[in-house]
Amino acid sequence: xTTTESPATTKLSKRRTYRRLMYVSVFGGAGIGFLxxxxxxxxxxxxxxxxxxxxxxxxxxxxxxxxxxxxxxALERRASLTxxxxxxxxxxxxxSASRLVTWLTDYTVPTLVWGVLYGYIGLFIAFGVAYLYxxxxx
Amino acid sequence: MKNTLDEYRSRDGLSQxxxxxxxxxxxxxxxxxxxxxxxxxxxxxxxxxxxxxxxxEALFDPGLDD
Numbered sequence: 394x395t396t397t398e399s400p401a402t403t404k405l406s407k408r409r410t411y412r413r414l415m416y417v418s419v420f421g422g423a424g425i426g427f428l429x430x431x432x433x434x435x436x437x438x439x440x441x442x443x444x445x446x447x448x449x450x451x452x453x454x455x456x457x458x459x460x461x462x463x464x465x466x467a468l469e470r471r472a473s474l475t476x477x478x479x480x481x482x483x484x485x486x487x488x489s490a491s492r493l494v495t496w497l498t499d500y501t502v503p504t505l506v507w508g509v510l511y512g513y514i515g516l517f518i519a520f521g522v523a524y525l526y527x528x529x530x531x
Numbered sequence: 532m533k534n535t536l537d538e539y540r541s542r543d544g545l546s547q548x549x550x551x552x553x554x555x556x557x558x559x560x561x562x563x564x565x566x567x568x569x570x571x572x573x574x575x576x577x578x579x580x581x582x583x584x585x586x587x588e589a590l591f592d593p594g595l596d597d
Binding site for chain 2: 404405408459462463464465467
């Protein structure tokens with residue numbers, strides 16, 4: 394028995410295949426890169442990681458089918474907002490608790506925690522800059 | 532947003548994938564619109580209306596009459 398696929402079906406399956414390839418490239422590259430670093434092949438690990446990221450970009454930009462549509466962008470916006478809200482809540486609570494613990498007790502908050510908190514602050518500064526940039530254009 | 536997309540699609544005998552292809556989005560996007568889980572952009576709403584040769588308000592009801 395033979396099946397004939399419409400051009401729409403073919404294009405949709407091509408889109409699905411390319412999207413899978415994109416994610417396999419980037420997550421596969423990151424995973425294998427991590428494994429190689431763990432196995433003491435740091436340079437090869439980094440190379441695999443970079444190749445994975447470049448493959449992701451090459452498929453995304455080089456594909457002849459549209460891989461993302463407006464719903465995908467809307468999903469990304471919503472996910473970004475949710476992540477930012479959760480990160481903001483964690484930042485407020487943990488930063489405040491860390492300062493209080495430092496002032497009121499003898500406990501020293503690990504440098505790693507401060508590093509993470511400053512990383513979060515950097516993320517929010519980047520968000521603010523990006524927001525101002527887009528506000529001028531919208 | 533309430534819509535009659537699936538009725539128009541059935542009327543024209545199109546699958547979700549074929550409609551998606553015709554208006555340049557994914558099948559999942561058409562599915563999400565029909566299930567009223569995603570409101571399309573103005574551009575996509577007009578494309579869908581043009582596809583079915585009907586006004587946008589025949590496809591989408593923003594519920595402003597309530």
